[in-house]
Amino acid sequence: MNYLLFIIGFLLLVLIGTAVYAVRQRDLLYAVIATGVISLALTALFLVLQAPDVALTEAAIGVALTTIIFIITIRNTVRYEDEKDKK
Amino acid sequence: MTYIFYITIVLLSLGMIFSIIRFIKGPTAGDRTLALDTMTTLMVAGLVLLSAVFNRFIYVDVALIYGVLGFIGVIVIARYLEGAL
Amino acid sequence: MSIYEIIGGILILIGAVFLFLGGLGIYRMPDVYNRLQAGTKATTLGAMSLILGVGVVKMEDSWTWIVKMAIIIIFIAFSNPISSHALARAMYHRKRYPYIKGDAKDMDAYREVAGKDDPSDTSPDEGENI
Numbered sequence: 001m002n003y004l005l006f007i008i009g010f011l012l013l014v015l016i017g018t019a020v021y022a023v024r025q026r027d028l029l030y031a032v033i034a035t036g037v038i039s040l041a042l043t044a045l046f047l048v049l050q051a052p053d054v055a056l057t058e059a060a061i062g063v064a065l066t067t068i069i070f071i072i073t074i075r076n077t078v079r080y081e082d083e084k085d086k087k
Numbered sequence: 088m089t090y091i092f093y094i095t096i097v098l099l100s101l102g103m104i105f106s107i108i109r110f111i112k113g114p115t116a117g118d119r120t121l122a123l124d125t126m127t128t129l130m131v132a133g134l135v136l137l138s139a140v141f142n143r144f145i146y147v148d149v150a151l152i153y154g155v156l157g158f159i160g161v162i163v164i165a166r167y168l169e170g171a172l
Numbered sequence: 173m174s175i176y177e178i179i180g181g182i183l184i185l186i187g188a189v190f191l192f193l194g195g196l197g198i199y200r201m202p203d204v205y206n207r208l209q210a211g212t213k214a215t216t217l218g219a220m221s222l223i224l225g226v227g228v229v230k231m232e233d234s235w236t237w238i239v240k241m242a243i244i245i246i247f248i249a250f251s252n253p254i255s256s257h258a259l260a261r262a263m264y265h266r267k268r269y270p271y272i273k274g275d276a277k278d279m280d281a282y283r284e285v286a287g288k289d290d291p292s293d294t295s296p297d298e299g300e301n302i
Binding site: 088091094095098099101102103104105106108109115117118120121122124125128129131132135136139144147150151154155157158161162165166168169170 | 173177181184185187188189191192194195196198199204207208211212215216218219222223226229230236237240241243244247248251252254255256258259261262263265266
């Protein structure tokens with residue numbers, strides 16, 4: 001059972017690190033891409049923890065639907081949180 | 088068979104670590120999107136391997152959904168960067 | 173060990189090595205076009221080989237695994253070049269110049285193929301460097 005602990009620890013590290021990156025990022029497009037990475041790690045974590053139906057729903061919604069809605073929102077509003085963040 | 092699985096898991100983790108480094112320090116938005124695309128393909132292979140190790144046939148469906156839908160997010164981000172969305 | 177496990181194990185190891193090389197190429201290459209080559213071609217071959225190897229290993233129990241693995245391989249072979257092409261096209265339209273030794277920043281051949289004088293015409297936010 002050692003390899004399961006390794007996989008779960010690795011996925012949790014990826015999840016927490018990417019979530020902190022997405023919250024602290026000033027450019028909203030980068031935060032949306034980080035949300036895709038969060039969905040990726042969360043799907044594998046649900047599969048390892050023996051919940052394939054939750055993993056299936058997370059894969060269908062988190063990959064396609066969330067990204068499309070956030071990108072359309074960024075297209076219709078602004079890309080940067082603050083005007084002085086624009087390089 | 089067990090050692091092959093261990094070696095494969097370690098190699099996949101190393102590839103994913105390199106992709107995450109490129110995702111964090113990548114200078115443009117294209118590099119970050121490319122890192123997301125590579126991590127999607129790596130994760131499809133990892134999910135298939137995990138379903139084979141758990142010996143459950145129904146777990147392959149998650150990898151199948153990822154293989155079918157994984158490129159839609161990348162295409163939407165690329166069309167936004169191109170300015171044609 | 174049966175013959176299925178030996179052949180499938182070799183295929184899985186080849187796929188794992190190619191996936192690792194794809195990740196290493198993502199980290200090492202200088203600009204975004206080289207990273208596209210490393211991250212798409214090597215990763216596609218590695219994922220195909222690994223999934224086929226899993227199907228071959230499971231073949232001595234039942235034949236239903238290899239059918240679903242073939243479906244996944246077909247979808248990967250369709251979807252991976254599509255996303256790579258869209259990303260390279262977006263980077264070209266935003267004037268990402270490729271890395272050339274000696275500071276030669278020119279893409280005239282590509283510009284003539286695309287049929288536009290200035291590729292940055294369709295960029296949503298012009299003059300911004302990210």
